[in-house]
Amino acid sequence: MTDANSIADATRPTESIDSKSKMDCPAVIRANGVGKRYEMHRHRSMLLHDAAKMAFSKYEKNYFWALRNIDFEIRKGESVALIGPNGAGKSTLLSLIAKTVFPTEGSLTVEGRVSALLELGAGFHPHFTGRENILINGIVMGLTKAEIEARMDEIIAFSELEKFIDEPIQNYSSGMLARLGFSVAASVDPEILIVDEALSVGDAAFQEKSFQRILDFKRQGCTILFVTHALGNVSRFCDRALLLSHGQILEAGPAQDICDNYEARVREGRLDAPRLPYETQVLPLWKRVAAILTILSMMGVVIGAGIYFVLSSMKETAGMPEPNAIQRIKRLNENNNNKNNDSDALERAP
C-alpha cells in the first residue's frame, strides 16, 4: 500500500507554484477508491439464452475492471491533465465525472455545473437548422431556453457560421459541425470543464480560438480536466497531470514532470501497471431457478391459454359439416328473400 500513499502525496497540489495558491480552495472533485466494472460482452446477450445457460450449465458472468482504486482530489480552479496510453481508462474517468456513467464501487463527489467538451453536438438532429440545433443542444446541456436565446448571437458569432445558420445541418461539413458544437458547449458557463481530444477538430485558426476560450475559462476560475495525447498542449493549460495506465493512477504531480516521465516510460517500455484481473462471478442456485421459473411460467400461461382455446374451438365445430357452395347460395337466397319481404312490408306500411 506504500504505492497508494505516495500517489496520494503526489496528488496534493504542493509541487507546482501555480497550484500553491489554490491549496486553500475546496476540493470540487473527490474520488475515493473509485472503480468501474464492465460486463464482458460474451455473456450479455439474450434473455432466453441466459435462462438456458443458467439452467444447464455452471452459469458465470465475466467482468472487466476499466478503473479501480482511483483516489484523487481536484480543487477549485485547478486544471489537471489526464494522460496515458489507449485503454488506460481516461475516457471512463471523464464519463464518471460527467455523470453519464456511475461507479461500481467507491465514491465520487463532483460539485458544480459540469460542461463537457466531449459532447460536441450531442443531440444534434440533421434535419434541423443550425439555430434550432443550438437551442436543442444548449437545453440538453443544462441551459434554460431564455439563457440560450440571450446568448444566441454570441454563439453564432463565435462559430462564424452566420451565413449558414438557418440551413439544416445535414448540409454542413464536419468542420462546421465541430464549430457549432464547440460554440454551444463553450457558451455554457461551466464550473468544471471537461475537454476531450474531440477538440482537435476544426482548422488551425478555430483551434487557436478554442484554446483561447478555454484559457479564458481558466482565468475565470473554472476547474479544467483535459484529456489529450498531444503532450505539448498539456503544459500550456495544466498545472497538474495524472498518468493512467491499465485502469490505475501510475503517477501524479506537476504537469511538466509527469509528461516528461510519461515520454521516458514510453521510450523505455515501462508503462506496465499491474494489470487488473478479469473477474468471474457464479450466480447462486436460487437465482437461476427463480429466473427459469419466471420465464417458463410466463410462457406457459400464454401458450397454454392459446392451446386451450384453439382445441376447444375445434371440438365445438368438429361434428359440423363444411358448408358447400349450394348450401351457401341457398342461404344467400333466403336472406335476400327475407330482405325483399321486409322492404315490401316497409313500403306497404304507410
Add this chain to the structure above:
Amino acid sequence: MFAELIKKREVLDVLVQKDFKARYKDKALGRFWSLADPLVMVIVFTIVFEYIFKTGQPYFPIFLLLGLTPYRFFTNSVNAAAGSGLDNAQLVKKVAFPRIILPFASVLSHMRHFFIELLLVLGLFLYFPAAFHLSINLLWLPLVFALQCLFIQSVAMIVAALNVRYRDTQYMLNSVLLILYWMTPLFYSFSIVPRKLALFLQWNPMVGVVEGYRAILLKGAPPSFQLLGVAAITSTLLLFIGTYVFKKYEKLFADYL
C-alpha cells in the same frame, strides 16, 4: 426519479418537440401523414368487417376509430419508448440527464399524435351527429384518459429500461402487441366475448379504456366500472414494476448502449 423529471422539464419538452418536428420535416404533406394511417385502416377494416363479415355494428367506422385511436397511442408510444434508448444513444452516452425523460418524451410525443387522430373521430361525429350522445357521463372521459396514460407510461418505462439491457425486448414486445391487437376489442364489442375468455382478457387495461370511450361517446352511458377497476389494478401494478425496473437499470444506460 419523478422529481428530476419536473426539474428538467425543459429537456423533456425539447425532446418531444424534436421528435414531433423531425417527423414532419421535409415531407410535402406534413402533418397529413398522421391521419393517413388511421384513415387507410378505417377504410380497409370497414370493408372487411362490414361488407364481408357483416358484423352489423351501428356506426362501425366511429366504433372502430374509438378503439383504434387509443390503441395506436398505446402501441406507438410503447414501441417508441423501447427504441428510445438506442435512438438517443449519443445523447445518453455523452450528457448526464435524467434517463426517465426518454420514455416520457416518447409517450408525450405520441399523445400529440393521438390528439391529431382524434380530429378524424370528430370529423366522423360531425358527419353522423346521430352517433354522438351528449350526457353528463362525458365527465368520465378524463378518468378513462388518465387511466390510459398511466397504463401506457408504465409499460413504456418497463420496455425502455429492459430494451437497453436485453435487446430482445423489442422482439418480444412485437409479439405481445400483435396478441393484444386482436385481444383488445377493436373490431368487436367486448360484450360478445364469451364469459370464460372475457375473464382472461379483461386484465388487459386497454379493454376497459376502449370500452369506456365507446360507452361514454356512443351510448351516453357511464363506463364499465368493473373493467376500469381491473384496468386500474393492472396499471398500478405495472407502474410499480416499471419504477422498480427503471431504477434498477437507470444508471447502466450508458454502459449498455
